[in-house]
Amino acid sequence: MYVRLGYVAMSVHLHHCSPSQTMTFRQFTKIKDREAAIRKLERIARSNIENCLRILKHNRAHDIQFFRLSSRLIPLANHEALADWDYLSPLEQPLKEIRKFLSEHPMRIDFHPDHFVVLNTKDVSTLKTSIQALHLHEQLLKRMGIPLKHRCVIHVGGGYEDQEKALEQFIHNWAYVPERIQNLIMLENDDTTFTMSQTLYLCEKLGIPFVFDFHHHEANNGGEIWEEHWERAIQTWNCSPLPMKMHISSPRDEVAFRAHHDYINAEQFYQFLCNVKGSIDQLDCMIEAKQKDEALFRLMHELSSYPNIEVIDQASFHLK
DNA sequence: GCCAGTCAAGTCCCG
DNA sequence: CGGGACTTGACTGGC
Numbered sequence: 001m002y003v004r005l006g007y008v009a010m011s012v013h014l015h016h017c018s019p020s021q022t023m024t025f026r027q028f029t030k031i032k033d034r035e036a037a038i039r040k041l042e043r044i045a046r047s048n049i050e051n052c053l054r055i056l057k058h059n060r061a062h063d064i065q066f067f068r069l070s071s072r073l074i075p076l077a078n079h080e081a082l083a084d085w086d087y088l089s090p091l092e093q094p095l096k097e098i099r100k101f102l103s104e105h106p107m108r109i110d111f112h113p114d115h116f117v118v119l120n121t122k123d124v125s126t127l128k129t130s131i132q133a134l135h136l137h138e139q140l141l142k143r144m145g146i147p148l149k150h151r152c153v154i155h156v157g158g159g160y161e162d163q164e165k166a167l168e169q170f171i172h173n174w175a176y177v178p179e180r181i182q183n184l185i186m187l188e189n190d191d192t193t194f195t196m197s198q199t200l201y202l203c204e205k206l207g208i209p210f211v212f213d214f215h216h217h218e219a220n221n222g223g224e225i226w227e228e229h230w231e232r233a234i235q236t237w238n239c240s241p242l243p244m245k246m247h248i249s250s251p252r253d254e255v256a257f258r259a260h261h262d263y264i265n266a267e268q269f270y271q272f273l274c275n276v277k278g279s280i281d282q283l284d285c286m287i288e289a290k291q292k293d294e295a296l297f298r299l300m301h302e303l304s305s306y307p308n309i310e311v312i313d314q315a316s317f318h319l320k
Numbered sequence: 321g322c323c324a325g326t327c328a329a330g331t332c333c334c335g
Numbered sequence: 336c337g338g339g340a341c342t343t344g345a346c347t348g349g350c
Contacts, residue, residue: 022327024326024327024328025327025328026326026327026328027327075328076328078328078329079328079329080328081328114329115329115330115331116328116329116330117329117330118330118331121330121331123330126329126330129329129330130329133329157330157331158330158331158332159331159332160331192331192332193331193332
């Protein structure tokens, strides 16, 4: 089994290279000259995109072929008070540079829009805002030259006191999601509400790839055994041009179990891989750890001492 | 230069 | 029903 590791949004090795600089709406309103305030937003957004390119180059230098872009690249892009702001035009040039770089050095790039994207809401305006946020991700992907299919992983949404109904609401709302937005989506089991099999129910019904989050599963499984649903998870990727992917993180401690640890528990990850070996040829694993790419490097280092792991490069390996 | 408090959005939980 | 917690990185203001 061929395994590629990826990480999230920013590198702890690159200083002054945040892709998530921001301006709050409060700060925005404090600037008297609205045009000047918008230009400041644009400067921040441009800097964020330029920093993304620096990070991608860093990834390239370290063999990292799998990366999740920050979903906070353009501050206030979806705010209703800035509905008239054409945020994309000023970003054409830096986005084009990313497009050029990725065409020369292909890698898998994903997004994880934040938890304010709720597709199973009953509130029409919340659904509208959610679709708008996904539209923004689509536009960015398009301009970076990244194929759109299955690039945004999101959660199912709220439980609303009746999870069965909440799942049916997702199916209901799905009909109102434009097809090109539908094609962006992957669904992930979450750590408080929807379990692996509940999420799989939607994925199977609607033809959406399922992203298994092992840590979330441990925090919220309703007694389900993941091995019993693993084959179903694999099947949801039949409709995708991309290899199956999953999320890997470790609990910070017993008390803050759901919070992310700085690093990944290598032994636990190794055991997991041994369990799934043979079921698939390739797996992309997104490392969600506070130490970002350093956690990835440390994990690779620890895995390299296992006898049946054959290291290919700094961020991928074969499990024999 | 450091620390505490604050921040668009949604949902959940507590009082 | 109203308000705070949740989560996260980044920014502001006070010292």
